[in-house]
Amino acid sequence: MITNSLPALGHNHFFLGNDHQRNERKVWLVIILTAIMMLAEIVAGTVYGSMALVADGWHMSTHAGAMLIAVLAYRFARKHAGNPRFSFGTGKLGDLAGFASAVLLLVVALLIGWESLLRLQQPIAIDFNQAIAVATLGLMINLVCAWLLKDDHTHHGHQHPHAHHHSHGHDHAHDHSHDGHAAHAAGRDNNLRAAYLHVLADALTSILAIVALLVGRSYGWVWADPLMGVVGALVIVRWSWGLIRDSGSVLLDATTEGRQVQQEIRQALAPTDSQITDLHVWQVGPGHFAAIVSLAAPQPQAPAYYKTLLAPIHELSHVTVEVQAVVA
Known part of the structure; x- marks a missing residue:
């Protein structure tokens, strides 16, 4: 839990x-x-x-x-x-x-x-x-x-001066984040x-x-x-x-850039023992992307752990992470 x-x-x-x-x-x-x-x-x-x-x-x-x-x-x-x-x-x-x-x-x-x-x-x-x-x-x-x-x-430059996290005492949790990095220069x-x-x-x-x-x-x-x-x-x-x-x-919500961000998310989470069960990425502004990531893992970590792995993806401005434990 x-x-x-x-x-x-x-x-x-x-x-x-x-x-x-x-x-x-x-x-x-x-x-x-x-x-x-x-x-x-x-x-x-x-x-x-x-x-x-x-x-x-x-x-x-x-x-x-x-x-x-x-x-x-x-x-x-x-x-x-x-x-x-x-x-x-x-x-x-x-x-x-x-x-x-x-x-x-x-x-x-x-x-x-x-x-x-x-x-x-x-x-x-x-x-x-x-x-x-x-x-x-x-x-x-x-x-x-x-x-x-x-x-x-x-392109435009962007700022995300804050972060928001919250998790729940259940077998799943959500994490919403706004990283503090500039958006990718390819944002159009x-x-x-x-x-x-x-x-x-x-x-x-x-x-x-x-x-x-x-x-x-x-x-x-x-x-x-x-x-x-x-x-x-x-x-x-x-x-x-x-x-x-x-x-x-x-x-x-069908941009080429969105598909590229999806691939980066999968690569960032690949080293973990979790499996992506659902993934949605869409553009919410020039150079800004939102993502909903649903994960299943035998030993799930806190959402903040997965957020840390996704932090290098600067285009992600709003992230929701859901983690569920895999029952043997």
Whole structure:
């Protein structure tokens, strides 16, 4: 029988990154820059007859909306991080926002591709010089925005300043822990990644618009402009599908990173005489994972013993250990 040797301590479920508020401010700045350039490109593309430029402008408008989703998700997650209604915190809200942004990006890509195909059938006259100037300015804005979002769009740092343990005087026990290590650098913030991909898509359409306009001006190939719209749409579809897949897998608790943590847990517990009877691992925030580990052993140790073995797995932010004695 395992005795109760540790006092119950309070704990929270703050699974947000150290850069959460900074990223929120950066996305707000990108929204402002994107909105300004969006209006300029839509107006200029309409006046000068460039489908690629108009597509780029409308593309930027949807990105501004998607980034608004991202920044509101950051704000909501931050304000409600300690709300007990969210059993494992609000760390996964960014993945929900990223999923929504990816769906929006996919829809816009399909619309751009369809409109470009229509323009291939019915090309219109283009004022190349003016359109090239505006597209170049749009590209410069996109590159600035990409630089703002690039430095840590793939990871966040995290802190877990406390630990919580409790065990019961039965033939099984539970141990909940929040280790004090930084989360693994591979932890991905899909909310910031979504904003970054929207900016990259803007930059891509700007580049394709410039190439199409230069070719059209030099050789009179007005069909190059809508053709570039089709190419850009195909590339953006691929990007958006990748984000849908990754953020959706987190929402469904089926991440590749989760499987890797499972393997690390099995390796960490392998030297003991216990057998894992049930194991669940899921992501609760960027770089944060929760785990429920059920063990059976002929001579079970206290949960704190197994927690010590799992401590080197820095991605584990919330661990529940259940130990049962094997009856001969």
